[in-house]
Amino acid sequence: MTFRNRRAVSGRRAFALGGVALGVAALLAGCTRTVDGTGGAERWSATKVAGLEITTGESGPRAGVPDTGLVADGSDGGELDRLARNAVDDVQKYWADELPAVFDRRFDPVTRLISYDSTGPGGIVCNTSTAGAVNAFYCSGDDSVAWDRGQLLPTLDDSFGPMAVVAVLAHELGHAVQFRLGAVDARTSSIVKEQQADCYAGNFFRWVAEGNAPHFQLSTGPGLNQILATLFFIRDGADTGFDAEGAHGNAFDRVSAFQFGFGDGPARCARIDEAEVRRRITQPASGQASPTGEVAGNLPVDQGSLLALQETLRAAFGRSGARWPAISQSVSSCPEVTVTTPASYCPATNTVGLDVAELARIGTDPDQGAGGMGDFAAFAEVASRHALARQHAEGYPLTGLATAQRTACLTGVWAATIVVGRGAVLQLSPGDLDEAVAEMLAPRSLIAADVNGGGIPSGFARVEAFRDGFSAGETAPCLQKYR
Template sequence: MTLRRRRAASLIGSALVAAALLGGCARAVSGTGDAARWNATTVGGLEITNGASGPRPGVPDSPLAVVGGDGGELDRLARNAVDDVQRYWRDELPATFGRRFEPVVRLVSYDSRGPDTTVCGTGTAGAVNAFYCRADDSVAWDRGQLLPVLDDSFGPMAVVAVLAHEVGHAVQSRLGTADGRSIVREQQADCYAGSVLRWVAEGNAPHFQLATGPGLNQILATLFFIRDAAGTGFDAQGAHGNAFDRVSAFQFGFGEGPARCARMDEAEVRRRITQPASGQASSLDAGAGNLRVDDRDALRALEQTLRAAFDRPDAAAPTVDPSPPPCAEVRGTAPASYCPQTNTVGLDVAELARIGTPPEQGTGGGLGDFAAFAEVASRYALAVQHAAGYPLTGLATAQRTACLTGVWAATIMAGRGAVLQLSPGDLDEAVAEMLRPRSLIAADVNGAGIPSGFARVEAFRDGFTGGRTTQCLQEYR
């Protein structure tokens, strides 16, 4: 997870491999567009809610049988989740695709810490996973490690989301679309999971409820957690996508429904995927490491990319100052702030360095260099809005800011010649930053942010894929 800078003929920076629990989820045994609009006050047309997310109280458990289960709470959670997901497809598959939905034949629970058994032709010892098996039309999950981690870290709806993804593979099997490149199948299954979770958020699920505010943000955090390791090529066997791409696919399903998911094919995925192919990043990563955000050369390079992305001849560029004077007009926002009175982007370099420290190298809650640089870019984006005569407070400002930060990110994609360049994992750092309660990437000049993580990511993606400042300024008013 690095942001690279180029010095002379060499690139500095490398991918830090992040562990992902779900290395591959749809198993087959041999021989046997644009997302819906998310605005600052609704999520795909649904009101933002802050209520409970998780199992509905007082609802009878599903009668579905589970092979190998221990009768515990996590198996009960998984059984109810699969039951609700299949109820969705029982109505949706004929309504959208004109096909009858047949429930999966078997549900299998195993403990990856226990004695080795065989599921779908593979041993379960150490198999921290959940998957759909085409050979016997089953959905299996690890109750020993995977489900406890998901439930403890992100809540019970994380388990529902993962199993909705796996049943999505069963839907592919029923539609005859289960073959082809891994990344296409997995992106489509994420999309199908998004359509199921939309149905849950609308209050239709018998066993579960989902708030569209923090509840959905936890789903996005789950997708960040189970992303591909940085450096995994999109063409690799079992590739699912980085966090940015997985969130995008989920949002397509949540906003537009399963018909949008079915349109995903290799050409569509290749057009929008941000994960490079195998080998594309390896030549750039040799001998590199996460940039020190407090390095003066790195900060100068950052400012150079911001000027290249945004500066206009008819507007004065803001000054980037590590020791800014007080600004009476606005509330300070750490670790970076914008003062319209002096047209200054002020930096708290020590705090930026803390955020820029990868989680594996520190204990201070850091995210990585790109997350820190993107927070600076967001404050520079406020100067762009100020020069264009736009207000600097309010939800629309926060959306424009996220969009413009995405524009800047697109200018430093590898191969575009920028002095700083994106490397594997950087966009995932942006997703992680935007899911924090006080994200600056999606905040106005006083730090007031968009309440919906979906809307934050949507606005950033608009800028990243559109690549034009004028589009951000005109779209978010």
């Protein structure tokens, strides 16, 4: 976020609040190589995610299933190449049925699969050297899918498990779908191609979660959370504009596209075009300058920044005639409530309590190694407790899964009030919404928690609720949907 350079409520000069990336390079930059020659409206349920029951069973390769007969050129015959080939086989089985059913178009399997080692001697794939190419990509020139077994696949598997490898290859085959549909050409922007491919990957994983994939299984709780964490990991950095060559999208936008695909059919993905992307994309354009007087950086959580935060929260959640909650610089016990940290809400006293030291730790730049998530994550946790105060003023219950989702949605509404151009003392900067995604994909999310800290076990559902509020920009839809 950016703290606008003007005198804040404390009377001191304002300073910067910078949303920063988590320091992870976007591994899949330019994953489509071309060579010349919102989920649908549905009644919300605390036990479902996009209409499927929330499950916590096994995710990953199915045991005892014969491997595919597909062959990858250059393969070393190892476990990761076997995983990749099985993934391609399942994705292609899905599209062999789905493309004719939805688009009345035949899906022919890709012509060639290629495995290479980016740490070894470089070869040439799709007119590009593989030396140091930590990547996976679809090449339209020879209709091939290639992947790096030397660094990319091991990193994904070690960090997120085998389904992360499946996710990347499902995305690449989404590009093959685009070319079979004739939906993209040299004039199509990278961000449109990549948002479509993320959406098509969501279509496939819905099929897997429904139990249809021969080689893989996926729970809609922890398993689906890992897929979203993978998209977070391979997001664009905060300094990459959506109009840059090879742009894929920040984490918030990539997860959104995937969720569109998971919740709706392939026809929803095909509707992603330049106008739709520019209307909803949160990633700014390249070189988008901050207004004069603004400073970049990660704002520390201190009295000055918390005062500015209070100003934005009053604008978002203030209600005529309702008493604004008191602020305490400590988290204290509360009658009939399990206190949460680093921020809590006590309905008996209408007080928001803050553990400023812990908020400061959460708000640190993740690159500093203190376990922080960034400034926006810390402020959003505080905002979530004020969202509870607003619900209390409206007479809504403060416990239960509906409350947790309503809280995430209302926190999204607050985020919408501080987008650039709306004049708030705090304004969103590149990377801020990604911090919210990271917080909501964590095992414990305060952004999406009720007054006792309880919440829905699906990170997918948490992010979806936050996006509902951010897209609506007003409280009424949150209060109506999550009941």
